[in-house]
Amino acid sequence: MKAFTHLRDLGPEGAQEILARAAAWKQKAPGAIFQDKLLAMVFFNPSLRTRASFEAAMLRHGGNAIVLEVGNGTWKLEDREGVVMDGDRAEHIKEAVPVLAQYADALAVRAFSSGLSDAEDERDPILSAFRAHSPAPLISMESAREHPCQGLADLLTVQEAFGTTKVPLTLTWAPHMKPLPKAVPNSFLLTAAACGADITVAAPEGYELTAEVRAEAEAYAKATGGSVRFTTDQAAAVKGAKAICAKAWGPATGSEAAPMASLQPWMPTAAHMELAAKDAIFLHCLPVRRNLEVHDRVLDGPWSRVVQEAGNRFHVQRALLASLLLES
Ligand code: CP
Numbered sequence: 001m002k003a004f005t006h007l008r009d010l011g012p013e014g015a016q017e018i019l020a021r022a023a024a025w026k027q028k029a030p031g032a033i034f035q036d037k038l039l040a041m042v043f044f045n046p047s048l049r050t051r052a053s054f055e056a057a058m059l060r061h062g063g064n065a066i067v068l069e070v071g072n073g074t075w076k077l078e079d080r081e082g083v084v085m086d087g088d089r090a091e092h093i094k095e096a097v098p099v100l101a102q103y104a105d106a107l108a109v110r111a112f113s114s115g116l117s118d119a120e121d122e123r124d125p126i127l128s129a130f131r132a133h134s135p136a137p138l139i140s141m142e143s144a145r146e147h148p149c150q151g152l153a154d155l156l157t158v159q160e161a162f163g164t165t166k167v168p169l170t171l172t173w174a175p176h177m178k179p180l181p182k183a184v185p186n187s188f189l190l191t192a193a194a195c196g197a198d199i200t201v202a203a204p205e206g207y208e209l210t211a212e213v214r215a216e217a218e219a220y221a222k223a224t225g226g227s228v229r230f231t232t233d234q235a236a237a238v239k240g241a242k243a244i245c246a247k248a249w250g251p252a253t254g255s256e257a258a259p260m261a262s263l264q265p266w267m268p269t270a271a272h273m274e275l276a277a278k279d280a281i282f283l284h285c286l287p288v289r290r291n292l293e294v295h296d297r298v299l300d301g302p303w304s305r306v307v308q309e310a311g312n313r314f315h316v317q318r319a320l321l322a323s324l325l326l327e328s
Contacts, residue, residue, distance in 0.1 A: 001323045002137055003134075004138075004140065005127055006145065006146050007187065015191060018319045021319040023156065025315060031062070032062025034325060037064070038104045039054065039064070039066075039105070040066050040068070040104035040107050041055075041067045042110070043067065043069050044109070049286060050142065050313065053310075053314040061318060063325075068100075076089040076090060077126075079125050080125075094133050100136075104136060105136065106139065108139045109130045109140065111142075113144040117253045121145050124144045139320060145213075147285070150184055151188055151191030154187075154245060155191045156315065156316055158242070161243070166196040168200070170202060172203075172238065172247075173203035174248045174268060185209060188247070190220065192226070193217040193220035193221040194223075194224060195226070197226050199227070200231060200237045202236075207249065209230075209252075235272075243280060243282070244283070245283040245284065246268045246284050267292070269295040270295065270301060282304045284306050
């Protein structure tokens with residue numbers, strides 16, 4: 001594997017191999033496998049879990065990591081082709097990325113959606129420019145289209161709870177005061193389908209995930225024996241689910257954001273969890289806005305696996321880094 005920026009780089013078989021390796025290494029950690037290896041991490045957006053878990057994965061296995069925050073002690077980076085660079089972006093990705101690749105063994109980048117449109121997210125402009133110009137292995141720490149490491153950590157958490165990923169899962173939309181990107185819900189859907197789950201996505205009308213992402217998930221489900229279903233009926237979607245994953249995301253391009261008050265009942269509460277399976281778990285990628293996106297009783301209740309889920313970022317990422325740094 002030369003790059004892991006989208007789930008399609010792994011496919012269903014590769015995703016399941018990474019989960020198996022992550023689970024095995026969680027029981028018995030390897031030693032200094034990244035000795036003399038350096039990861040250069042480039043952040044266009046803030047992070048707590050992603051930054052700390054990638055650094056920890058490198059440092060705990062004898063390697064090292066450098067962190068660059070774009071525009072905060074570095075030049076702002078341009079990704080567009082053919083523009084006159086007379087604005088505040090002083091350096092082009094075309095130079096910056098191959099320069100960094102001479103210092104490090106692999107690159108990692110976080111570049112969220114610009115919020116322009118679903119079509120722009122599908123194009124994933126900053127990530128695509130990094131990928132086009134990096135001679136070194138590249139890993140996504142979340143881009144406009146996907147947050148693939150998060151999706152793998154989510155499914156590892158499901159596997160730990162039930163001994164398998166082939167269970168009924170529900171991804172539910174949750175309220176927020178801002179239209180958030182779709183990378184996390186896209187990755188939960190894609191990874192669940194690639195791992196053979198029966199995945200239901202519940203979202204209000206106008207908040208559909210894109211046709212491209214839905215079609216990709218359906219293709220994975222067909223290959224793995226899983227299933228994919230989309231609904232606006234949240235109560236029906238959570239009924240009997242083994243895991244409920246909640247995330248806020250913005251409306252589909254061309255749809256208006258609905259008034260906040262009308263969507264407030266979508267916030268997962270204990271009542272939603274009580275409709276799920278008796279042994280159901282609750283997932284959220286974090287950070288989460290309590291009592292806006294998810295009720296306290298869910299996050300503090302017996303269902304919540306959100307801290308374990310964040311811990312699993314470390315485990316899936318060291319498995320991914322081993323593929324990129326040692327086997328590419
Ligand atoms: N879930 C996640 O990616 O968290 P951070 O934004 O804090 O990295």
